[in-house]
Amino acid sequence: MQRLTISIDDDLADQFEQWSDARGYANRSEAFRDLLRKELGQSHVQAHPDTACVGTLSFVYDHHERTVALRLMDMQHDHHELTVSSMHAHLDHDLCMETVILRGPALVVQTFAQKVLAERGVHQGHLHLVPLTRA
Ligand code: NI
Numbered sequence: 001m002q003r004l005t006i007s008i009d010d011d012l013a014d015q016f017e018q019w020s021d022a023r024g025y026a027n028r029s030e031a032f033r034d035l036l037r038k039e040l041g042q043s044h045v046q047a048h049p050d051t052a053c054v055g056t057l058s059f060v061y062d063h064h065e066r067t068v069a070l071r072l073m074d075m076q077h078d079h080h081e082l083t084v085s086s087m088h089a090h091l092d093h094d095l096c097m098e099t100v101i102l103r104g105p106a107l108v109v110q111t112f113a114q115k116v117l118a119e120r121g122v123h124q125g126h127l128h129l130v131p132l133t134r135a
Pocket residue numbers: 063088089090091095096097
């Protein structure tokens with residue numbers, strides 16, 4: 001463990017303090033470590049698109065939209081090596097929400113997720129990608 005001393009503007013320090021409080025961090029060191037890990041993880045993934053990752057892809061769709069449920073199912077079977085599991089929730093009469101756990105190289109997971117989100121009938125969604133690096 002190393003101790004870092006950094007200087008930042010008052011305004012930025014205040015914002016950091018508020019951000020860290022709002023998220024429930026017990027201390028600023030842990031908040032700072034998490035910010036650093038997130039940023040370093042993202043830049044590692046950008047520099048090394050083959051980084052092993054896990055991710056959750058969540059999206060909302062209208063199951064009345066022609067064949068969308070079938071197409072989404074086919075896509076997951078076509079890439080069964082990436083899809084670890086999925087969970088489906090019937091939100092109301094029309095809308096469904098699905099969360100798919102993905103695992104694979106970063107770029108492959110991102111490309112698959114973008115394809116799903118671009119599918120006709122899928123309203124909104126988001127991929128949360130987590131690199132499997134030790135830090
Ligand atoms: Ni449903």
